[in-house]
Amino acid sequence: MIKSKKFINFILQEGGIGLVLLILIAVFSIAAPRFATVTNFSNIMQQISINTAISVGMTYVILLGGIDLSVGSSLALATILAGKAITNPNLPVGVAIASACLAAVGISMLAGLFNGFVSVRWKIHSFIVTLGMLNMARGAALQISGSRTIFAFPAVFNRFGTMTFFSVIPSIFIIAFVLMVIGHIILRYTVFGRMIYAIGNNEEAVRLSGHNTGIYKISAFVFCGFTVGVAAIMYMLRLNIASPILGVGFELNAIAATVIGGTSMSGGKGSMIGTFLGACIIGVLNNGLLIIGLDDNARQMVTGFIIVFAVVLDTYREKLAKTQKE
Amino acid sequence: MKKFTRVLSVLLVVAVVLGSAGAVLAQDKKPVVGVVLKSLANEFFKTLQEGAEKWAEEDGRYELNIKGMNSETDIDTQLTIMDTFISLGVDMIVLAPADSSALVPSVVKAQQAGIPVVNFDVRLDADQLKAAGLEDFMFVGPDNEEGAYLAGMALAEKLGEGGKVFIIEGNPGADNAIARKAGFDKAVAEGKLELLESSTAHWETEEANTLVANLLTAYPDVQGIMCANDSMVLGAQKAVEAAGRDDILLVGFDNIAAVQELIKEGKVLATVDQFGAEMVQMAIEVGQRVIDGELEPVGWEKTPVELITIEDLE
Structure with missing residues (x-):
């Protein structure tokens, strides 16, 4: 009896959000025979890739107790610059693709630098600064593109976008996964990563112990910009268009994935693996609820409910972890 | 303060004079x-x-x-x-x-x-x-229902009776989304098509891509897709292509440049121009x-x- 209780505690404590994901997958597999197929899992992987990439950066920012509302707009702006570069007829294909990648990553890192610098230099909460950036980037994207969708990318670029490895794993999922692993390693095993946690927990203490917290905070926003730039290229690979109106609401999906994954909105607590599982939960819900035949309105309600439920469950996990320690 | 008020009032007078002069000029x-x-x-x-x-x-x-x-x-x-x-x-x-x-x-x-x-x-x-x-x-404007009906019928004629279709709707509650849905429904009824699913992708490319990929899993026997705008056609077409289904026909609405390209390549059947x-x-x-x-x-x-x-x- 005691043993089994211990076992349940162990699962709850270590599994947490992963357990919710497994339950969801099990339920959908039973309810809809077409859910648990290779093709469908391949679809889900493709559908969560962009959100996963953005959420990697978002995790850094939220761990600091900040937030980045500008990711969706920055993504749109990045696709526009990259789209202009990649469709430039004067450039050889290879150069066009390379400059598109540089443009996307460059502009979104610049946006991140602005977000970080302004919020640190004038001690303004990132909520406001990135809200401003949300509008600036969207306006710039519309201005530069003349509100037009850019299309007709090089064939080799489009082909790579729809490629799957072992006919299961989409190319853009691999990019997202690598980004997530890099994000995880930096967070876990570097001074920079540990500093992010420390600042999120108690910025004053870190500052008093002689560290320049501002540099770390700005770097986190720049890193978030980097992941947005990569996500912009992934978007272009997936849909072969660049548009100034895309990415509306992407910030909310990334914040949801991060928070479902157990990262605390007040900072200092959370993990990259959790964020990845959070993104998986959103993707599986989106896919599974449709396949079992729920209509639009029901899907929206159930998704909302499960997001809250997952986070509530997570608070129990925390409590358990605390009592176990004691 | 007094000085400021005086400057302000002078400015105001100048503005009014210029404004009325402008108005007079404009009348000519x-x-x-x-x-x-x-x-x-x-x-x-x-x-x-x-x-x-x-x-x-x-x-x-x-x-x-x-x-x-x-x-x-x-x-x-x-x-x-x-x-x-x-x-x-x-x-x-x-x-x-x-x-x-x-x-x-x-x-x-x-x-x-x-x-x-x-x-x-x-x-x-x-x-x-x-x-x-x-x-x-008085209202001056296009008949969205008629336009969607034309696109729907173009699809129905290609598929023949019993053709299985999805409708990808616009924003719930938007007037043109409702009218276009009504036009598609009319074509489904008249062309005796089988409507497998009708869902919204909120006019958006990425959302339509995800939605159609998931719907293809749920209903692999679909033959045609009607999208309430061309942005959603772009997403739907990529989903169809990614699934390796070149047998599925698509129609849209708006006649945007990117979709014109797809029509020329034979990847989209038709769209609607409302000039x-x-x-x-x-x-x-x-x-x-x-x-x-x-x-x-x-x-x-x-x-x-x-x-x-x-x-x-x-």
Whole structure:
């Protein structure tokens, strides 16, 4: 009896959000025979890739107790610059693709630098600064593109976008996964990563112990910009268009994935693996609820409910972890 | 402080004098038409704006003052624009309302100020207009239902009776989304198609891509997809392609450049053109006929909708 209780505690404590994901997958597999197929899992992987990439950066920012509302707009702006570069007829294909990648990553890192610098230099909460950036980037994207969708990318670029490895794993999922692993390693095993946690927990203490917290905070926003730039290229690979109106609401999906994954909105607590599982939960819900035949309105309600439920469950996990320690 | 007040009052007087001088000059010049658009972030309205500017320049009879906003639902900005046009005293207002009900009081205000208003693109709410004393207020715009019906029938003819289809809808509650859905439904009924699923992707490419990929898993036997706009066609087409299903036929609505390309490549069957570039011109010309007393300002002046297939683009 005691043993089994211990076992349940162990699962709850270590599994947490992963357990919710497994339950969801099990339920959908039973309810809809077409859910648990290779093709469908391949679809889900493709559908969560962009959100996963953005959420990697978002995790850094939220761990600091900040937030980045500008990711969706920055993504749109990045696709526009990259789209202009990649469709430039004067450039050889290879150069066009390379400059598109540089443009996307460059502009979104610049946006991140602005977000970080302004919020640190004038001690303004990132909520406001990135809200401003949300509008600036969207306006710039519309201005530069003349509100037009850019299309007709090089064939080799489009082909790579729809490629799957072992006919299961989409190319853009691999990019997202690598980004997530890099994000995880930096967070876990570097001074920079540990500093992010420390600042999120108690910025004053870190500052008093002689560290320049501002540099770390700005770097986190720049890193978030980097992941947005990569996500912009992934978007272009997936849909072969660049548009100034895309990415509306992407910030909310990334914040949801991060928070479902157990990262605390007040900072200092959370993990990259959790964020990845959070993104998986959103993707599986989106896919599974449709396949079992729920209509639009029901899907929206159930998704909302499960997001809250997952986070509530997570608070129990925390409590358990605390009592176990004691 | 006193000095400041004096400077301010001098400035005010100068502004008023200049303003009235401008107004007097303007009277000698062409009539000014205030054009209120919806989201200029939307490719359709951008085309509409550019078409209107080009026409005004070539035609030379009117001076256009075109205003829009950057979001489909920014009703406040539209209300502000209406107020600005009323206080500027423009000669005519043509309005594409962001909200069918919320703009009605502004229309009444303009009419009371003696400025004729032509409602185009999205129809103002009939009940709200009636309550405001504007019964059967004239509307100039496309028949979205008819357009969607044309696209739906093009698909139905290719598939034949019993063809299995999805409908990808626009924003729930939006007037044109409702009309287009009705047109598709009519084509489904008339063409005796089997509707497997009808869901919204909120006009968006990425959402349509995800939705269609997931629907293909749930209903692999689908043969055709009707999308309520071309942005969603772009996403749906990528999903179909990624699933390796070159047998599925797609139709859309709006005739945007990216979809024209797909039609030429044979990847999309048809779309619908509602001649956005000419719509402002049509609205102003109808308004002029009303001012000249040639037309009663009631009923629906329909603007053309046309099915676009590969034959039209070659």
